[in-house]
Each structure stands twice: as structure tokens, then as C-alpha cells.
Amino acid sequence: MKILVIVKQVPDSTTVIKFAASGRDIERGGVKLVVNPFDEFAIELAVRLREARSDVETITVLTVGPASAAEALRTCLAIGADNAIHLQDAAFDSLDELQTAALIAAVVRERGYDLIVRGKQEIDLDSGQLGPALAELLNLPHVGAVTKFELAADGKSAVANRRVEGAEEIVPLQLPALVTVDKGLCEARYPSLPNLMKAKKKPMTALAAADLPGFADAVGGLGGSTLERLEPPPQRPPGKILKGEPEQVAAELVALLRSEAKAI
Amino acid sequence: MGDDILVFAEQRENRLHAGALQCVTAARSLAGKTGGQVVACVIGDATDQAVAAVQNAGVDRVIVVRDASLRLYSPLRYRTALAAAITKVGPRAVLMPATFMGRDLAPRVAVCIRGACATDVVDVSCGQNGAIDARRPVYNGKASCHVTLPANRVAVISIRPNVYAPSSGAAPGAVEPLAFAAAPGDDRVGARELMRAGGEIKDVAEADVIVAGGRSLKSEENFKIIYDLARELDAAVGASRAACDAGYQPHSRQVGLTGKTVTPKLYIACGISGAIQHLAGMRGSKVIVAINTDAEAPIFKAADYGIVGDLFKIVPLLTQEVHKLRHA
Numbered sequence: 073m074k075i076l077v078i079v080k081q082v083p084d085s086t087t088v089i090k091f092a093a094s095g096r097d098i099e100r101g102g103v104k105l106v107v108n109p110f111d112e113f114a115i116e117l118a119v120r121l122r123e124a125r126s127d128v129e130t131i132t133v134l135t136v137g138p139a140s141a142a143e144a145l146r147t148c149l150a151i152g153a154d155n156a157i158h159l160q161d162a163a164f165d166s167l168d169e170l171q172t173a174a175l176i177a178a179v180v181r182e183r184g185y186d187l188i189v190r191g192k193q194e195i196d197l198d199s200g201q202l203g204p205a206l207a208e209l210l211n212l213p214h215v216g217a218v219t220k221f222e223l224a225a226d227g228k229s230a231v232a233n234r235r236v237e238g239a240e241e242i243v244p245l246q247l248p249a250l251v252t253v254d255k256g257l258c259e260a261r262y263p264s265l266p267n268l269m270k271a272k273k274k275p276m277t278a279l280a281a282a283d284l285p286g287f288a289d290a291v292g293g294l295g296g297s298t299l300e301r302l303e304p305p306p307q308r309p310p311g312k313i314l315k316g317e318p319e320q321v322a323a324e325l326v327a328l329l330r331s332e333a334k335a336i
Numbered sequence: 337m338g339d340d341i342l343v344f345a346e347q348r349e350n351r352l353h354a355g356a357l358q359c360v361t362a363a364r365s366l367a368g369k370t371g372g373q374v375v376a377c378v379i380g381d382a383t384d385q386a387v388a389a390v391q392n393a394g395v396d397r398v399i400v401v402r403d404a405s406l407r408l409y410s411p412l413r414y415r416t417a418l419a420a421a422i423t424k425v426g427p428r429a430v431l432m433p434a435t436f437m438g439r440d441l442a443p444r445v446a447v448c449i450r451g452a453c454a455t456d457v458v459d460v461s462c463g464q465n466g467a468i469d470a471r472r473p474v475y476n477g478k479a480s481c482h483v484t485l486p487a488n489r490v491a492v493i494s495i496r497p498n499v500y501a502p503s504s505g506a507a508p509g510a511v512e513p514l515a516f517a518a519a520p521g522d523d524r525v526g527a528r529e530l531m532r533a534g535g536e537i538k539d540v541a542e543a544d545v546i547v548a549g550g551r552s553l554k555s556e557e558n559f560k561i562i563y564d565l566a567r568e569l570d571a572a573v574g575a576s577r578a579a580c581d582a583g584y585q586p587h588s589r590q591v592g593l594t595g596k597t598v599t600p601k602l603y604i605a606c607g608i609s610g611a612i613q614h615l616a617g618m619r620g621s622k623v624i625v626a627i628n629t630d631a632e633a634p635i636f637k638a639a640d641y642g643i644v645g646d647l648f649k650i651v652p653l654l655t656q657e658v659h660k661l662r663h664a
Binding site: 083085086087089091098099109110129135161168169170173183190193195196197198199200202203204206208209211213214215216217234235237238239240241242244245246249255256293294295296297298300301302303304305306308309311312313314318319321322323325326328329330332335336 | 348351353368371393408411415435436437439440441442443444446447448450451452454455456469472473474475476477478479480481482484485486488491508521524525526527528529530531532538539541542545587588590591594595598601602612616619622623624625626630634635637638639640642643644645646649650653654656657658662
């Protein structure tokens with residue numbers, strides 16, 4: 073069984089956002105970059121499958137991103153991936169999510185992965201488009217936002233659980249397949265220092281647009297959304313702080329929620 | 337591609353999702369500019385009540401794709417069904433609620449029809465030269481992102497729940513059945529079972545009101561006062577990551593960056609300091625109430641109403657007050 077894990081390097085969740093002069097990105101200087109937390113669960117799932125089974129041949133980790141994203145790949149190699157693919161080219165920067173999925177599809181289509189795993193969304197641009205879009209491009213079944221994943225002994229099918237509003241779906245699926253993972257599936261581990269050292273020796277393949285002759289065709293037929301600008305979120309008016317004895321403020325709050333906010 | 341706007345009117349177990357009627361509102365504002373019709377599409381097995389609910393919400397037509405194999409969600413079968421409706425209507429844009437189903441389906445359908453996609457959108461409008469403009473929160477709600485979807489592709493857009501008001505209409509839309517023909521391989525995935533969580537307390541992802549507790553509750557037992565208030569408000573119970581990690585509540589109730597993102601009409605944060613990861617999950621709520629002993633807690637910056645005080649005193653009093661109001 074060959075497993076592919078797709079990760080993205082994102083700014084740490086505590087990053088204070090400052091906008092770049094272009095208005096289309098955030099100021100990147102000094103920002104701590106990490107593996108997208110949902111993708112950490114994806115690599116964890118792959119490594120756990122290998123630990124629990126004897127039929128996992130390889131775990132490949134792939135990212136699309138600038139030179140700095142190699143660091144995210146090395147973290148995943150230290151956690152347990154065997155090899156890495158880094159898609160890096162200035163031409164990739166302007167691709168939207170569907171086109172990025174098409175780029176990845178063009179690279180992985182012939183490599184015969186049995187299972188592709190990805191986080192359910194990225195914590196920077198939060199779109200969550202890549203997983204389902206890639207599954208469609210590769211004509212694979214997928215299950216999104218998975219919180220439990222049981223692979224059959226023969227590796228040909230699986231049962232995934234996914235949380236939905238007020239309920240849980242139990243979803244059987246056939247492999248090859250793609251799943252996106254949610255929190256609750258597993259606890260992600262940290263790479264150990266010795267493993268970080270060993271990860272430096274694991275193979276990492278860098279591919280640019282020139283290495284992918286079908287690149288322009290692959291991404292030309294769909295998507296094309298443009299990020300026009302980023303701006304601060306709409307400001308909420310300052311709130312009211314209620315003061316007084318507990319009995320008094322409780323009554324006042326309920327009255328305000330009823331008459332002013334019309335929320336109850 | 338024409339001028340019509342198609343709404344995927346999500347239903348489960350014959351209940352229309354509230355977000356579907358909100359999408360109709362967004363669709364009507366787009367159709368007002370394009371000059372087209374608003375067409376709803378309902379996919380499922382037994383769907384009569386869901387169809388009736390959307391039919392009377394100000395849509396021109398309702399396309400119903402009914403089949404026993406569509407009773408529960410399958411990304412492949414639902415993609416095939418919705419793509420067939422899109423082919424039939426030839427819309428300018430397809431809107432759907434950004435639910436677990438909509439977030440899952442939108443990108444898959446967008447690829448299938450070679451369209452363009454934007455997810456979790458809070459404002460959609462017709463832009464210049466035939467483009468569609470969308471605004472969506474990014475970076476955990478710390479920034480707002482303006483995206484344009486190109487004029488030459490069908491725009492597939494999921495709309496964040498509880499941002500648009502629900503639509504209502506006078507004349508019922510005409511219902512048109514559309515036969516379902518599964519594509520080869522569509523049986524490779526599909527839900528076998530939908531397990532309801534059970535109990536009287538709602539899930540945070542479907543509630544209009546959420547009462548949430550933080551680590552200050554100090555134990556699972558102490559969450560009782562949160563549950564009491566939630567019951568009185570017909571609300572869901574949420575919790576901060578710290579409270580879930582401490583085992584006071586299951587992770588399924590966690591609100592925040594690595595939990596659920598919620599946009600209820602009312603969010604009451606009790607003993608939650610308001611770490612940036614928690615704010616990321618709830619700052620889209622319409623009205624936010626914060627109760628905390630620490631006047632400097634960041635949650636007060638996000639709150640519309642704040643009480644600096646001991647939640648163990650305040651919360652039971654709130655429950656009493658709401659009870660009085662409800663039984664007055």
C-alpha cells in the first residue's frame with residue numbers, strides 16, 4: 073500500500089496579522105511557519121497505519137509552496153514519512169485552490185497511491201477545497217472531515233466516521249480513495265530530535281513548472297478565482313459592560329438580550 | 337451558462353437546512369442583477385417536506401432529484417445529481433450552505449463542471465465585467481478576503497450559515513422532477529448510517545444559541561449550570577479547548593480553531609478567556625455575551641455584552657431570569 077499525505081505550511085495560529093503592501097498577502101517577515109494543524113493529523117494517521125499493519129510500503133509527503141515549505145516536509149519526514157515531493161515555482165503562486173489541486177493531480181496521477189490523506193482545511197485561507205477537488209480530478213471516492221478511520225485487513229476498503237451537524241455519518245468506502253481528517257481522529261506527535269536529524273537524509277524531490285510538461289493544460293481548464301485583497305475584518309461596535317450586583321446584572325442582561333439584541 | 341442562480345437546498349431526513357433559505361436570499365440578490373431566475377435543487381429520497389419548505393421561500397422553480405440511493409449523503413452520488421441539475425439549468429452561479437455537506441460537495445462539483453469555487457462566503461455580489469465577487473473570512477477571522485470568480489465559469493459558492501436572513505415568498509415555485517442516473521463508480525462511497533447524537537442538548541454546529549464553558553468551570557460536574565442555562569434557552573453546549581482537553585466536555589463540543597467554527601445568533605461564553613484560537617471559532621456569532629472574573633480577558637473585546645463576575649453566581653441567575661421570561 074502506498075500512502076500520500078498532502079500538507080501545507082501555514083503561519084502559526086497565534087500570528088498577529090499585518091497586511092503586506094500589495095494588499096493581497098500578509099506581512100511574512102518574522103512570522104512563525106508550521107505544518108497546518110489538520111495536516112498534522114493526516115501524517116499521524118499515515119504513520120499509525122504503518123505501525124498497525126505490515127502492508128504499508130511507502131508514505132510520501134507532498135506540498136506546494138515556497139522554499140520555506142521544505143521545512144514542513146522535513147517535519148513530516150521526521151514524524152515518519154519516507155520521501156517528499158516539493159512543488160515549487162513562482163508560476164504556482166497565482167494558482168487558486170482548484171488549479172492547485174489540478175497541479176497535484178498531474179503529478180500524482182501516475183504514481184498509483186492507494187490512500188491520499190489531507191487535513192480538512194488550512195488554517196490560513198480556510199478554504200478546504202483541495203481534498204474534495206483533488207478526489208474529483210483523480211476520479212477517487214473521498215470522505216471529508218473524518219474523525220475515525222478503520223482500514224479493512226485486505227486494504228481494499230475502509231469505514232470512515234465523520235461528524236456532521238448533530239449527528240455522525242458512518243461511511244464505507246473503497247480504495248483507492250482520499251480522506252480529509254478532522255480533529256479528534258488522533259493526537260499528533262512531535263518529531264524527536266534524532267528523527268529530525270535522520271529526516272535530513274531522506275529523499276526530497278523538487279519539481280518546478282519546467283519539470284511538468286502538462287502543467288499549463290492541467291490547470292487551464294478550471295477555477296481561476298483571484299484573491300483581490302485582504303483587509304481587516306469588519307469591526308464590531310464596542311460592547312457594553314454591565315455593572316452591579318449579580319442579581320441586578322443577570323436581570324439586566326436578559327432584558328437587553330430580549331429588547332435590544334433581540335437574541336432570545 | 338445563463339443568468340439563473342441555482343441553490344442546492346440541503347436536506348437531511350426530509351428537514352430542510354436553515355441555511356438553504358438563507359442561500360435563497362443571496363441568490364435573489366444575485367438574480368436581481370443578472371436578470372435570471374432563482375432555481376432550487378433538492379436531492380434525496382423522501383423529500384416532500386423539504387421541497388415544500390423551499391418551494392414557498394421565493395424561488396421560481398424547484399428541481400427534485402429523488403432516488404432511494406440518495407437517502408443519505410454520498411459525495412459521488414450527490415455530485416452526479418447536482419451536476420445533472422446544473423446541466424439542466426445552466427446557471428451563472430450555484431449557492432449552497434457551508435455545512436459539512438456543502439463544504440464537502442462544493443469543490444467536488446466545481447471541478448466536475450469545470451467551474452470556479454469559493455467556500456464559506458459571507459457576502460456575494462455581481463462584480464465588474466460579469467465576474468462574481470465574494471468576501472470570506474480568513475486567518476481565523478483575523479482578516480477578510482475579497483475574491484473574484486471569473487466571468488467565463490460557473491461560480492460554485494458555499495455560504496456561511498446565519499449571515500443572510502432567510503427568504504420567504506408569495507407564489508410557490510414550480511416543482512420539476514429530474515431522474516437520477518448514477519455515474520459509473522458512484523457506489524464506491526456513501527454514508528451507510530446517520531447516527532443522531534441523542535439527548536436533549538443540541539450540537540453546536542446546528543444551534544441558534546450556544547452556551548459555552550471554559551476551564552474556569554473546573555470539573556465536568558460543574559458544567560451542570562451551563563447545561564441548565566442551555567436547556568432553558570433551547571441552546572447547544574460548547575466548550576473551549578482547555579475545557580475539552582481537561583476532559584470536562586467531549587471534543588465534539590469544542591468551539592475554536594481546531595474544534596468547530598460556529599455562527600449562532602447568540603453565543604454566551606462563560607469562564608472563557610478568549611484565546612485567539614477560541615475567538616477564531618465563534619467571532620462570527622451575531623450576538624456575543626462574555627462572563628468572566630478577569631476584566632482584562634480578551635473575550636470582552638469580542639463581546640457585545642460583558643459581565644465581570646463569578647460565573648457560578650451569574651449563570652444560575654441567568655437561568656432563573658430566562659425561565660421567568662419564558663413562563664411569564
